[in-house]
Amino acid sequence: MSDLEESRSSYSSRLSSYDDSDSAISVAWSSHSVLVPHKRPRPPVPPPASPGDIYDDLNTVFEWNPENLMIAAKRKDNSPGRGNRDLSFYGMHLAPALTLKRVVHVPQLHKQxxxxxxxxxxSLRERGITLPPAGYRRGIYVREDTRGHLIESDRREMRNEIDVAQYLYRSIPRFSLPIASALTFHPEIWLSVLRWSDHPQEGCHAIVNGTFGVEPLRDGLTRRGPDGEPKATVWDYIDEExxxxxxxxxxxxxxxxxxQILKVSIGVDDVMPRLMTMVYNGAFQWKRCRGDPCMKPLNQNQFRSGHDSADTLMFATDSLTDATPSGATTPLPPSVRPPSPPVAKSHSQILDEAFVRGGSSLExxxxxxxxxxxxxAEQEEASRKRREARANGTGGWKPPGYSYSAWPDSATQRFPGESEAGSLDLAPDTLLMEAWIQSxxxxxxxxxxxSGNLxxxxxxxxxxxxxxxSDILHLPCMEDPKYGKTALGVYLLAIDDAIRRNQLDSAVDDAPEPPAGVDDIDESDAQTDASDESAKKKSRTTPPPTNRRGRSGRKRGKRKAVAKEKTELTENVIPIMLCPLVLKADSFLKEMMEEIASSARSVLLMHFKYDLYDTVNPGIFFRGIRLNSAVDTSSPPPTTPVTRFSKDDRILLVLTSELxxxxxxVVHGxxxxxxxxxxxxxxxxIAAKLAFTPRQQKALIxxxxxxxxxxxxxxEGVPKILGEWHDADEGGPSCVIMSHxxxxxxDRGGKITPEQRDGFMAILKSIHAAGVSHEDLRSANLMIDDAGNPVIIDFERSWIDGDEVQYKKEPVLLRRILDAKTMKRAPHAGTPADTGVTVGKGKKAESARPVGGKRKSEDRDDVPSAQADDSKTPGTSKATAEKRVGNAEPSGSNVVHGPRPGAGDGDGASLRERRAGGMTLRPLKRK
Structure with missing residues (x-):
């Protein structure tokens, strides 16, 4: 028997055995619930349908293709939910162990x-498994006529990638997920333990991320019926295994x-057809920056992605033959070896052959x-006529005296850079890089x-x-198989792959620890790592999330080289300390800041050293900000690419976090x-701000x-700019380096002091005095630096020479924000009358009356101040303030002063008064 036949037979037998364990529930179902075995009886099961009827109805799902999607006429660049970064630029700094090294074409993948x-x-037919009738639960799985009506009612013109993602869910996962879940885990009911969701990508390209996974288990543990009793859910139909x-x-x-969901593709020269040619020719190559290496890599991987399921790969690629992929650490099975170099063909020939294999054609x-x-063309012509009608004043009803010409184009642009493009053009290699990083x-x-139709x-x-x-699939014209069966196969294969990978990763987690005396593991950290075993098991196969504050995995043991490299990055770090009004008068610090801003150092080499990123070839940046869509007026780089620079000509920028x-x-630390x-x-x-799109770069300028x-x-009290830079590569980002x-x-938590509050108000006053209105005052833009000084940041929305209305509104807004963030100034120990403080000229203030109506001036000297920073009250002498601070109890003290003779003779009112720090308390009311 050949290797191909063996792989197919082994996979078939494995699926059959897997189905036997999955459907054992239909043969011998436990009389109680798995989750709450003693409180809930077995959930009701619908009567089975005739096998021929339900299988015929399932075939209508398998033999289904989506209709051709039309593109709505739209204004330029209106895709919502776009992110703020170019993921392909970050991909150039990806750790070498994580990059995509090779792309292999598998023409028959969709058939597999x-x-x-x-x-x-x-397998279900052979074992006589009866499935429930269609439409048992409304909205979960319905027959062909109702399903077609729902899909058609959701179909409309696709304006952008968001519309494509919504239509994809309503036409495929909404009906296929219950089928995949029932065929795999619970063949007695058409419910689903699987979920499909989408969210806009964080990058600057018009892409939506879609994800397919398991529903959170808590949904099956918390549902209750109207009578308060636990309600049966889909989890009660699943056996223990x-x-x-x-x-x-x-x-x-x-x-x-x-x-990775894109806008509907148009034309043979769009990104998806061009990707087919690149995949066929094997022309993909991971992009790297052009700079020569000048720093040692960290030699670490923030997480382990886990094992690969050999069965999944063999079944998906069993039509491939020949050599082993270069760069593989172990030889792959013969069934997954890539084919020989392809025969040279034109772009049209490659597309036509791929479409024909999928049931369509280039024609x-x-x-x-x-x-x-x-x-x-029709939609654009209609839109042009509407614009002309509005410009001529004939575009429908308008208020008397209203004129469209009274509103110039600049008036509709609220913030700088709003008229520029907010997205970047997507190329085939960029699409593959971003898809690989997301995976x-x-x-x-x-x-x-x-992309809708492809x-x-x-x-x-x-x-x-x-x-x-795979081949490029033209979805409206697919044949043998059609798209419904292919999409369901994706879900089933993904579930099976996850189960097999979980078994492999569980076996690794249960394996004994390696001895602590291994050469490349620091023995001093062996005991610490052993105490974190439970955390490591969870993070070993889980990648760090996109959120910068999320939990990231950690590798076993600390490498000595990693610890050494981290020390090299931080041992000489000098943070910029901003005093309330001027920079700290340190000659060495000033000299270093001047060195960074010096024009003699004309090159910046950018490195990323965090999360997935470990730069090998640094990015080369030259001085000056560039607007990519405009002519570059700064000094052009040399005609011959220079990749190596001397130490006296360069500055190394090492980005270690996202702020x-x-x-x-994006702002990096x-x-x-x-x-x-x-x-x-x-x-x-420092802090570095990167701008990628023309809109961002114009706002940065x-x-x-x-x-x-x-x-x-x-x-003062605003970040100090240390340099402006732009990428040497055409279309690269601009960078601004500023003080941290x-x-x-x-983010910092806690309260600020009244002095810091006053500092913020003084900074805003000086900003307004300079003729600038901030326009974006919020807690995220109010900072406290390492020295405890207030700083106001983010002036991209600010206006120079703004109107007086904003100058009046912003102090009120800032005061409202700071009032909620400022700690209360506690009253001082003595009243003005007791301490001899004069109010006005030659007048003494009236003292407050204590509880009980008697003055307790003799008790006030030993009462501690609630805040040490405010020990000196305006108008008090320096000696009095120092004496008061010296007599104060330390913060958090548990000492309770007893009654003193002559201080009310120990009555309860004066004791409560001293415990409250000298505050006046209301007498307790008795019923």
Whole structure:
């Protein structure tokens, strides 16, 4: 028997045995619930349908193709929910162990996925498993007529990638997930333990991320009926073994498959057709920056992505032959070896052959493309006529005296840069890079690239860093198999892959620890790591989430090289300390800041050293901010690319964290390393802001103009700009380096002191005096630096020479924000009358009356102040204030003063008064 036949037979037998365990519930169901075995009886089961009837109805799902989606005429760049970063730029700094090394074309991949459905259905028929009738539960699974009506009612013109993602869910996962869940875990009911969701990508490209995974288990534990008794859920139909699998899968792999959803593609020269040519020719190559390596890599991986399921890869790629992929650490099975170099063909030939293998043709695709073009031309012509009608005043009713010409284009632009493009053009290699990075974060094996009418299905192999890519599928015209069966095969294969991977990763977790005397593990950390075993088990196969504050995995043991490198990055770090009005008068610090801003150092080499990133080739940046869509007026880089620079000509920027993101781009924390050939290397703690799109870069240029205005007016309490840079590569980001402002009031927690509150108000007053209105005052933009000084940041929305209305509104807004963040100033020990404080000229203030109506002036000297910083009351002498601080009890003291003779003779009122710090208390009312 050949290797191909053996792999198919082994996979078929494995699926059959897997189905036997899954459907054992239909043969011998426990009389009690798995979750609450002694409180809930067995849930009701619908009467079974006739096998022929339900299988015929399932075939209508399998033999279904979506209709051709039309593109709505829209204004330029209106896709909502776009992020603030270019993920392909970050991908150039990805750790070498995580990059995509090879792309392999698998022409028959979609047919292999359909075989997964056939094997599962044949197994159910052979064992006589009866399925519930269609439409048992409304909205979960319905017959063909109702399903078609729901899909058609949701269909409309696709304006952007958000519309494509919504239509994809309403036409495929909404009906396929209950089928996949029932065929795998609970064949007695059409419910689902699976979920599909989508969210806009964090990058600057028009992409929506889709995810497929297991529903949270808490949903099955908390539902109760109207009478308060626990209500049966889908989890009660799952046996103990599968319940254990689902619980562990939900903990390890929150995403089983990843979707990258784009706008509807038009034309043979769009990104999806061009990707087909690149995959066929094997022309993909991971992009790297052009700088020569100048720092040692960290040699660490923040997480382990886990094992690959050999069965999944063999079944998906069993049509491939020949050599082993280069770079694989171990030889792959013969059935997954890539084919020989392809025969040279034109772009049209490659597309036509791929479409024919999927049941369509290039002619059909072009005919639908012509319909698209005609429809868009009609919509654009109608839109042009409407604009002309509005301009001529004939575009419908308008208020008397209203004129469209009275509103210039600049008036509709609320913030700087709003008229510029907010997205970046997407290329085929960029799409593959971003899809690969997202699959790393999701820790998924299957990756689907979807654009409405076109789709690629990809299988990721972690060990060899290879991506196996299918033909381009023209969904409206698919034949043998049609799209309904192919999509269901994706869900079934992803579930099976997660179960097999969970078994492999569980075996590794249960394996004994390696001896502590291994050479590359620091023995001093062995005991510490042993205490964190439970945390490591959870993080070993879970990638760090996208959120910068999320939990990230950690590798076993600390590497000595890693600890050494981290020490090198932080041992000479000098944070910038801002005093309330001027920079700290330190000659060495000033000299270093001047060195960073010096024009002699004309090159900045950018490194990323956090999360997934470990730069090998640094990015090369030159001085000046550039607007990518405009002509570059700064000094051009040399015509011959220079990749190596001397220590005296360069500055090293090492970004080690993400501080936030906004309208201008992404803000990173890190250090600037200043090297020299004749003195010791020094580092400075900074914040760096990266702007990627023309809209962000225009807003960044505007923000720099505001900072220059504030600097020329001598305004302090705002970040100090240390340099402006742009990427040497065409279309790269712009970068601004500024002083590190500390933590925001939103993130630092706790209260600020009254002095810090007054400092914020003074800074805002000086900003207004310089003729600038901030326009974005909120707690996230109010910072406290390392020295405890207030700083106001983020001036991208600010206006120079603003109106007086904003100058009046902003102090009120800032005061409202600070009042909620400022600690209360406790009353001082003595009243003005007791301490001799004069109010006005020659007048003494009246003292407050204590509880009981008697004055207790003799008790006030030993009462501690509630805040040490406010020990000196305005108007008191220095000696009195020092004496009061010296007599104060330390913070958190548990000492309770007893009654003193002559201080009310120990009555309860004066004792309560002293315990309350001298505050006047109301007498307790008795009933």
């Amino acid at each position: 996925l359909a075989r997964v459905v056939d094997i599962r259905m044949d 599968n319940f254990k699998h689902l619980r562990e899968i939900d903990r390890r792999y929150r995403t089983l498959a990843t979707w 059909k695709f072009q005919s639908l493309d012509e319909i698209h073009q005609e429809f868009i 790393i974060r999701d820790n998924s094996t299957l990756v689907i690239l979807h 789709e690629f299905i990809c299988v990721r192999h972690r060990e060899s860093q290879t991506l196996y890519v 936030g993101e906004g309208a201008v781009g 890190g250090v600037v390393r200043v090297e020299s050939s004749h003195r010791k290397t020094t580092e400075l703690k 505007h923000e720099m103009e505001v900072y220059k205005r504030l600097s020329s007016k001598g305004v 402002a500390g933590l925001s009031l939103r």
